Amino acid sequence: MKTVSLAEHTVRELNQMLHDQARQLTEPEWLITDPDGRHAIAAGLDQELAITIEGHAGYYCAGMNQRATVTVEGTVGVGVAENMMSGLVRVRGDASQSAGATGHGGLLVIEGNASARCGISMKGIDIVVGGNVGHMSAFMGQAGRLVICGDAGEALGDSLYECRIYVRGTVKSPGADCVEKEMRVEHREELARLLQQAGLDADPASFRRYGSARQLYNFKVDNADAY
Amino acid sequence: MSERDRQAGLRESATFDRQTIQEIQRAAATGIYDIRGFGAKRRVPHFDDLLFLGASMSRYPLEGYREKCATDVVLGDLHAGRPLHLEIPVTIAGMSFGALSAQAKEALGRGASEVGTSTTTGDGGMTDEERGQSRQLVYQYLPSRYGMNPDHLRMADAVELVLGQGAKPGGGGMLLGQKISDRVAAMRTLPKGVDQRSACRHPDWTGPDDLAIKIEELREITDWQKPIYVKIGATRTYYDVKLAVKAGADVVVLDGMQGGTAATQEVFIEHVGIPTLAAIPQAVQALQEMGMHRRVQLVVSGGIRNGADVAKAMALGADAVGIGTAALIALGCNHPRWEEDYARIGSAAGFYDDYHEGRDPAGISTQDPELAARLDPVAGGRRLANFLRVMTMEAQTIARACGKSHLHNLEPEDLVAITIEASAMARVPLAGTDWIPGRGGPGF
Numbered sequence: 271m272k273t274v275s276l277a278e279h280t281v282r283e284l285n286q287m288l289h290d291q292a293r294q295l296t297e298p299e300w301l302i303t304d305p306d307g308r309h310a311i312a313a314g315l316d317q318e319l320a321i322t323i324e325g326h327a328g329y330y331c332a333g334m335n336q337r338a339t340v341t342v343e344g345t346v347g348v349g350v351a352e353n354m355m356s357g358l359v360r361v362r363g364d365a366s367q368s369a370g371a372t373g374h375g376g377l378l379v380i381e382g383n384a385s386a387r388c389g390i391s392m393k394g395i396d397i398v399v400g401g402n403v404g405h406m407s408a409f410m411g412q413a414g415r416l417v418i419c420g421d422a423g424e425a426l427g428d429s430l431y432e433c434r435i436y437v438r439g440t441v442k443s444p445g446a447d448c449v450e451k452e453m454r455v456e457h458r459e460e461l462a463r464l465l466q467q468a469g470l471d472a473d474p475a476s477f478r479r480y481g482s483a484r485q486l487y488n489f490k491v492d493n494a495d496a497y
Numbered sequence: 498m499s500e501r502d503r504q505a506g507l508r509e510s511a512t513f514d515r516q517t518i519q520e521i522q523r524a525a526a527t528g529i530y531d532i533r534g535f536g537a538k539r540r541v542p543h544f545d546d547l548l549f550l551g552a553s554m555s556r557y558p559l560e561g562y563r564e565k566c567a568t569d570v571v572l573g574d575l576h577a578g579r580p581l582h583l584e585i586p587v588t589i590a591g592m593s594f595g596a597l598s599a600q601a602k603e604a605l606g607r608g609a610s611e612v613g614t615s616t617t618t619g620d621g622g623m624t625d626e627e628r629g630q631s632r633q634l635v636y637q638y639l640p641s642r643y644g645m646n647p648d649h650l651r652m653a654d655a656v657e658l659v660l661g662q663g664a665k666p667g668g669g670g671m672l673l674g675q676k677i678s679d680r681v682a683a684m685r686t687l688p689k690g691v692d693q694r695s696a697c698r699h700p701d702w703t704g705p706d707d708l709a710i711k712i713e714e715l716r717e718i719t720d721w722q723k724p725i726y727v728k729i730g731a732t733r734t735y736y737d738v739k740l741a742v743k744a745g746a747d748v749v750v751l752d753g754m755q756g757g758t759a760a761t762q763e764v765f766i767e768h769v770g771i772p773t774l775a776a777i778p779q780a781v782q783a784l785q786e787m788g789m790h791r792r793v794q795l796v797v798s799g800g801i802r803n804g805a806d807v808a809k810a811m812a813l814g815a816d817a818v819g820i821g822t823a824a825l826i827a828l829g830c831n832h833p834r835w836e837e838d839y840a841r842i843g844s845a846a847g848f849y850d851d852y853h854e855g856r857d858p859a860g861i862s863t864q865d866p867e868l869a870a871r872l873d874p875v876a877g878g879r880r881l882a883n884f885l886r887v888m889t890m891e892a893q894t895i896a897r898a899c900g901k902s903h904l905h906n907l908e909p910e911d912l913v914a915i916t917i918e919a920s921a922m923a924r925v926p927l928a929g930t931d932w933i934p935g936r937g938g939p940g941f
Contacts, residue, residue, distance in 0.1 A: 285717045309710050314647060314718030330701075330714040334647040348710075349701035353645055368701035372642040374686070390700040391642060393686040410696060412686045431687055487691045488674055491528035 272297040277304035281311055292316040307347065312340050315357075329366075332359045335376060351378045354395055367404070370397045373414065379468040386423065389416045392433055398468035408433050409445065417464050419472050427480050431487075435480040436461050438472060447486040453479045531763040532671070534596075534852025534862060536664050536755050536800070536822055541772040543755070544806045546919030547912050548928060551898040559897040566893040567903040570817050572615075572794045573655055573724020573747035576716070580724050580747070581633055581655055583817065584613025585889045586904055587807055590752070590798045590819035591637045591657060591728070593619025595672050595681040595693075596759030596852065597825075598869035599626050600877070601861045604828050606630030607874060608881025612889070617657060617819075620670040620695055622684050623649040630878070635726065638715065640669060641695035643685040647718060655748075656715055657726040658708075660699075660737075663756030663799040666730025666770045670695030671760040676855040678864040705740040712745040726750050731776035731799065732769075738783035742793050750819065751780050753799025757822035759862060760853030773799035773810075775922035781814030790814065791905075804891020811892070812907035813923060820888075827884035828877040829859045 274284050284302065291297060298319055305311055305325045312321055313333035323331070326344035335354045342350070345363035354373040361369075364382035371387065373395025380388075380397070386404035389397045394413040402420035409425070411433025421439035428445020434457075435448075444450070461474040486493060502509070509515060520531065552558035559566060574580035589609045594602050596619060603626040609616040615633035618624075622644020628634055636653030638645065650656060661667060672681075672693040682689040702711045712725050727741040728750035741749050753773025758766065777797055784790035797810045798819035810818050822830075833846040838858030844851060852862035860871035896904050899911045913928040914920035920927040921934035 281717065282721070286720060289720060310714040310717040313714050316647070329707075329710045333714050334650070334718055336647060348707070352701045353642060353647070355647065371701040372645060374646075387700065391696060393642070409700075431691070487688070489529065489692055494528075 271299040271301055273301045273303060275303045276306065276308055276311070281308050284311070285313060288312060288315055288317075288319065288321070291319055295319075305344070309347070312338070315340070326363070335359055345382070350380075351376070351395075354378060364401070369399075370395050373397070375414075377464075377467055379470075381470070383420065389414070389433070392416065396464055396467075398464055398470060400468075400470055402439070405442075406445070408435050408448075411435070415460070415464060417461065417468070417477075419470060427482070429486065430480075430482040432482065434460075436464075436477040437480065438477045441478075441480070444480060447483050448480055449483045451479045451481045453477065532673070532760055532853050533763055533766070533850045534757070534759050534761075535766075535850035536757040537766050537770075538850075539767050541754070542774050542916060542919040542922050543772060543800055544774065544809045546774070546916045547809050547914055547923060547925065549805075549808070549812075549895055549899055549911055550913060551895075552900045557900045559900060559902060561894060561897050564897065565902060566897050568889055568893065570794070570905070572796070572817065573726070575747045575792055576721065576745065577655075577724040577747055578720075578722040579654070581615055581635075583615060583633065585885060586811065586815075586817035586892075587801075587885055587888055588614050588635075588796060588817055588819045589616035589824055590750075590756070590821040591617035591619045591635070591659065591662075592821055592825075593621040593670070593672070593759065594624045594627070595619075595621040595676060595685070595864070597861060598863055598872065599624055599680075600869050600872045600874045601825070601828060602627040603630050603874035604872060604877030604881060605824060606634070607878025608824070608827070608885065609633075611878065611882035612885045614885065615654065618649075618653075620672070621681065622646065623652070624684075626874075628652060630874075637728075639695070640697060640699045641685075641693075642700065643687075643693075643695065650715070650723075651719060653723060655724040655726060656719065657728050657750060658712065658715070658746075659728045660741075661730030661732075661752075662728065662758065663730045663752030663754050663770055663773070664758035665761045665765045666732045666754075667697060668761060668765055668769075669697035671853065673760060673853050673855075676853070676864045681864060705744050708740070709744040716745075724748055726796070728752060730754075730756075731771045731773065734771070734776040734779035735783045738780045738795075739787060742784065742787055742789050746793060748794045748796060749780065749784075750796045750798065751776055751815075752819075753797070755800030756798055757825075758852075772922065773797060773801075774919060777810060777813040777815060778922070778924045784814075791816065804888045804893075805895060807888055807892040808895040808904065808907055809912065811904050812911050813909060813925075816905065823884070824881055825861055827881045828861055829872060829880070830857070830861050832859055835859055 300321045302323045307328040309328040315338040316336040319338040323342045328347040332340040339358045341360045351359040352371045354376040356376045360379040365384045370378040372391045381400040383401035388403040388407040392414045398417040405423035408427045412431040422441045425445035427448030458474045570586045572581040610632040616631045617635040635655045674690040724747040726748040727746035731753045754770030794816035797815040835858035857863040860868045912925040
């Protein structure tokens with residue numbers, strides 16, 4: 271395992287070392303120490319690396335991740351794993367706003383709580399949150415699954431497209447065009463797989479499913495009050 | 498008013514003219530606002546209201562057909578390892594695949610590459626056609642992030658972080674269901690036939706402090722090699738430019754209210770934003786006060802139609818310009834060749850603006866395979882290259898007449914205005930005076 275201290279190296283130096291691995295894989299395992307909330311740590315990876323960040327990370331940690339497995343042993347700032355394409359990002363602590371924003375693929379696991387707009391504009395990523403999520407989570411979610419083991423804040427799934435949301439706790443309010451839907455067998459099986467992948471112990475039968483009512487997909491004057 | 502109306506004693510209201518009455522009737526009948534493409538059609542102070550002071554006794558002109566007048570420009574050399582080197586200062590503005598056909602995107606790439614300039618992706622991501630045919634391709638990074646792919650980010654020659662556009666500053670994109678083909682739907686990860694109303698705010702940052710961190714992330718992902726543009730719609734331009742530069746932009750793209758769109762509410766197009774002419778001096782002032790004029794390049798778009806507009810924008814302080822609507826017209830949009838087809842859909846050559854309907858007879862703003870096949874990308878690309886060459890030669894003609902050996906040497910001192918409004922906005926004197934409204938001076 272290669273260890274890089276961000277007290278001794280800049281983020282630029284670290285990321286260049288990690289990006290170089292996309293051309294030639296020589297170090298599959300990395301330990302990043304002294305992150306101290308720095309931004310864009312391990313952003314833009316495109317290799318099957320296993321990276322552990324020992325501490326708290328700032329904005330856009332593991333942004334646009336492809337193939338790598340990144341574990342943060344702390345909390346993360348805005349936009350962790352934003353626009354992730356593939357791979358696995360795990361946050362042991364809490365996450366700030368816009369976690370997994372616009373992600374196209376891969377799995378983001380937040381073992382603690384996630385703040386507002388978790389999974390905003392998600393496009394295929396799977397996000398599993400061990401705790402609660404803030405308001406406007408899965409806003410305009412297009413595809414993928416958002417699993418919330420705790421409670422959801424206001425306007426959950428506002429302007430939702432085809433993203434599926436599973437909630438175990440309470441929902442303060444669903445957003446425009448977001449409705450509770452029947453939890454069928456295939457949904458419980460899907461949820462069980464996601465929880466297993468995330469390594470979180472929760473009974474799929476205790477969750478409810480939310481999705482789009484698909485009433486706002488095309489403009490109708492009778493829906494004007496919803497806009 | 499026509500002569501027949503006058504003779505009949507009919508008097509049209511200036512407030513409730515026929516167009517206004519028609520719009521009220523249309524709104525009452527349909528219950529929906531009017532949506533269209535193109536750009537603002539109202540008359541606003543524009544480059545036509547400026548004139549150049551050609552050389553005479555006190556200035557020394559260059560020989561029109563002999564002496565060199567250079568046109569090249571470098572964009573993004575402040576921070577990026579690989580800035581763009583363009584042979585002409587006229588770029589192709591961002592337009593999406595989805596709004597435009599794949600053939601149109603390819604034609605734009607072909608035309609731009611032939612004359613050594615760049616083209617730009619749009620909402621919906623990068624297509625193979627445009628990457629394949631664009632020697633220098635700017636990748637737009639938009640609030641919707643439709644089709645956003647880090648591989649494409651790395652394949653691009655520059656990244657344009659879009660905050661807004663001149664036709665609808667404060668608004669997101671719009672692509673109605675009739676233009677969502679299987680390919681467009683797949684690229685945007687949305688069901689076919691859904692009206693796509695793109696986000697107007699970026700999902701993972703708010704405000705200029707966050708923008709600086711977002712730019713840092715994009716630089717990290719691209720290993721600090723790609724120039725980062727920031728595109729703004731012209732509104733509070735002075736402040737927006739300062740904030741964009743402070744956040745770390747290499748290039749500011751400023752789009753005035755005459756800038757085009759594929760689909761937006763008419764009320765938005767005509768009533769939000771400020772004219773290009775009014776925005777440029779604000780942007781230049783902001784850059785100059787920060788000591789960044791010419792270091793952070795300014796690309797101006799919104800109603801650029803010919804070489805005179807190019808020269809005037811550059812004389813006011815732009816480093817380059819962008820064209821969208823004019824480029825589509827060069828490809829064949831609104832061409833009389835399709836007059837019968839325009840009439841069939843209730844429009845006419847020279848007036849067609851219903852880009853959102855996807856029924857473009859010229860095959861440009863459509864996803865209908867039969868219509869799209871009407872545009873030959875090779876022939877279209879050639880027409881665009883011709884047009885870009887003409888624009889460049891026209892700008893050179895004016896620059897030489899003003900004694901400039903490079904288009905970048907044009908300056909506000911070369912210009913006068915022929916209306917008080919244009920003089921105040923462009924901050925150049927009213928012709929025949931040394932008076933600039935709002936700038937003091939002795940007056941007439």
